[in-house]
Amino acid sequence: MNKQLSRGRFLAASAAAGALAVNGFPQVMAATKEIVVGLDLPQSGPYSDQGQDQLRAYNLAIDEINKGGGIMGMPVRATVGDDQTKADVAVDNARRMIERDGAVMITGGSSTGTAVAVSGLCQQMKTIFMATLTHGDETTDGACHKHTFRRYNNAHMSARAMATTLTKKYGTGNWFYITADYTWGHSVTDNIISVIEPKGAKTVNNVLLKLGTTDFSQALGQAQSAKPDVLCITEFGKDMVNCLNQAAQFGLTKSTKILVPLADEYMAKGTGDNFDNVVCTAPFYYKYYAAKNAAAKKFVDAFTAKYGTPPSNGAECAYTNMYQYKGAVERAGSINPDAVIAKLEGYHFTATKGPEYWRDWDHQGISSVLVMEGVPVAERGGDTFAFAKVLEEHNGETVAIPQADSKCKIESA
Amino acid sequence: MTAASFVQAGLNGLILGLIYVAIAIGLTIIFGMLRLVNFAHGAFYAIGAYVGLVVAQQYGFGYALLAGPLVVALFAVFLDRAVLRFFYGKEPTAQILLTFGIAIIVEETLRLRFGGTTQQYSLPQWLNGSLAVAGLQYPAYRIFLALGIVAVVALVWLFISRTNYGLIVRAGVRDRTMVQLLGGNIHQASTLIFALGAALAGLVGVAASPIYSIDPQTGFNFLIPSFVVVVIGGLGSFWGAVAGGIIVGELSALTTLIYPGAAEVIIYVAMAIVLLVRPQGLLGESEIIRG
Incomplete structure (x- = not known):
């Protein structure tokens, strides 16, 4: 009986908290929550060198972000999966990250095969997917989705x-x-x-x-x-x-x-x-942009100091993707995907390259x-x-x- | 599809096949002598490849060809004395779990020591060119590799068929107890055969790495086809491994030429057919390491 009661009270309290959150009190969540991001990338298989380097960049970005107070005061926690450069494994990982770990954003990857598959799943599950090393046109062309953004150049x-x-x-x-x-x-x-x-x-x-x-x-x-x-x-x-x-x-x-x-x-x-x-x-290319752009130099130096090698181009994309998501959440004042998407679409910025922006109609990042x-x-x-x-x-x-x-x-x- | 492309495919298949032969002979003699299903065989390849990489960078490729198999042989002796001998003649499931576990430990150790990234051998310049073979320009290194494997396989065969030690080995395959009753040192022979089989994998690990780049998982890429080779040729059969290796290599290469989509699956189809028609393998059982 006692148990029943406490369960009922708990549900009521949760509902109230949920209502508050929906009614625009993100700081209520901020006090208690963390932001979970799913890093879905190859750590084995033919593209594992690229996946491992992305993981280094994500860890660097997340460390920096958490040291600076997280995203809207919420610490960022990563959940990591090895997609083995296989579409089905990548999709299973993403599903697990979203359903079990509570990931609100999926990112990473080193293949258009996995990117297109994960993109489809994230669309279904209404979760933002910041695709990383995917270069085939499809990701932002025939297979584009509302919840997917791809900054990497395409074919x-x-x-x-x-x-x-x-x-x-x-x-x-x-x-x-x-x-x-x-x-x-x-x-x-x-x-x-x-x-x-x-x-x-x-x-x-x-x-x-x-x-x-x-x-x-x-x-x-x-x-x-x-x-x-x-x-x-x-x-x-x-x-x-x-x-x-x-x-x-x-x-x-x-x-x-x-x-x-x-x-x-x-x-x-x-x-x-x-x-x-x-x-x-x-x-x-780290040598080229580190010489041109102070933020690029800062990133390249931090990465090199931490890992002993400079970042590869996929690592740079991973790093910037993480910060792009952070920026969009902060501008939206919410992790609600629709609000975040609205703040990414058409957004102009300069990160580690030159001026760039997210196209609103296909979510392709336009950069040099x-x-x-x-x-x-x-x-x-x-x-x-x-x-x-x-x-x-x-x-x-x-x-x-x-x-x-x-x-x-x-x-x- | 020209005649030249068939010659090319035949040559590719032969060389791939010979690589499988050298790995599979180790697997098959270990099974024959120790009755051990060795899933750590791919790990021996990987250790050889990494030891060779370090030695090649320091002292040159020639020394790598010696150091790779030597280190792997020593590791195998240690493994055999410390762990594996308790599993001789045990049920295959226990052996597979054990050796698979060893393979994973080796892979992760290599990852810790060398990182997960792809590593590349560089060949001495004189081996890096191409030679005219059968009217084709073919990579010189692949030709040397093929000749080297043929020589090594012949030496292993001479060792097994012509030496006193080989006699104990051949007898041990037939009846371990009888060899012991007659005063033969079966334990020593088992360890020796295990080290020899492992060293062969280690040698191929060094020798094939200038063609295929290496990473901690490298060994697994060769493990599965090598088991297919042994199953097709017949478990425990020396010449079965040779025949199976060439068959698997040629099948892959010719299928890649004719219908690339099936190149991956063809060797398993071949294995299934052999298992249906001749379950003991082409040269299986009745002539284990007799020739």
Whole structure:
């Protein structure tokens, strides 16, 4: 009887507290609550280097935020899941984080395959998803959702940013593609082809290989006998490292111009001198932006001091995503997803790059795209991550998918 | 699809197959002699790869090829004396749980020591080029790797079939008790075979790493196909492992050429067919390590 009563009283009290919260007293929650964020990223599998570096950046950002008083006085707590670069695992993680751990925002990830799947779930569960390293167009194009924001450049942007370099340096001869056989790979290769074929380039072959391929000898053998002018390696993470290093053993780095549409510091480190003279794009490069932007320098220095290596471009995106969420919650005065979304849409800011903003109609972050060219290890000054020189910095606005061409229709709820 | 691309695929398959052979021979002789289902075999590959990495950076690739298998062999002796000998002849479930646990401990230890990120060997320049083989330009290193594996497999075979120690091993596979009654030191032979099998995995760990980058999980990538090889060839059969390895390598490579979507699954299909038609494996049981 006693138990019954206390349970009843508890329910009444909770209802009252809930009503207060809904009626606009977020400080009532603030006294008692914490903000749980779900870090859903690969710690194993082919893209684990990238996932682990994101985790470092999230931990750094969360430490800083908590030292500064949290978000609206509420401490941030992370719940972490290894998505293994598999869509189903990523979705299971996100569901667990939301349902069991009470995560109010999911972030992280290193694959468009996982990003699109998690995005769908977060839409269903009305939870904000700050996608991190996802570069396939779909995330903010055909598969865009109201609750998903993606700041990282996409394939469309990379291909347009590289257009001049591609025709000048790589030319319009015969192109051979090795492509990761999932959403991202298709998106990148399609975009490159759509840029370079109208100029007269010919696609001699596009070999599709599943994510996690370790032996590229078959595709590389075909590339070797096709004698193309350009070998475009649309692979990422360890897969790209294996592919490019094996291409070198096949003599292809000497006989053919190599293009890697998207790269990061870990891939450049893993391929060493084989990355010399290879062109790639990236949304961030710590050496470049630390020299240009004081906030970038502060981030890069803090990251390097804490972990001993500079941040990769995915880590930078993770770090900024965390702060973007914090800012939006504070502007909204609430963790209510609709309120937070409204404060992100169309929001202009300068973080660790130049001026950038969130597009309101597809939730793509519009920020600059770097076109870079690899340098040999001897020219990296003892820092294996210092892998490239920046050829061009493009304004994101000029290379992003225009609304007229986009397949994105954001839901109303 | 040209004739050249089939030659290319055949060559790729042969080399991949030989890598599987060298790993699977270790698995199969350990099973034959110790009756131990060794899920830690992939961990031996990984230890070899990491030891080789450290030694290669300090002293060069040649020394790595010696140090990798040596360290793995010593580790295997320790493991055998300290833990595994209590599990000889026990039910396979206990062995699998134990060796799988060891594999996880090794993986996490490597992660603690070296970090989770991908590491890369760099080859000496003279090995980094390509050679003309069968009308194709083929990576020189893969050719040397293949020849090296053939030589090592031949040496292991000579050891088992021509030495007194090999005699104890072959007899031990037949009947452990009888060998002991006749005064043969079966425990020593078991430890030796375990170390030898492990060292082979460690050697491949060093030798294959310039092709495949390494990380703490590397060993697992080779463990499963190697078990498929052993099952196809016949558990405990030396030449079965050789035949199974080549078959699995060629099947993967040719399927990658003809229908890449099935390349992953084809080896399991082959294993299922072998298990249905000839459950003891192609060269199984009746001729364990006899040849």
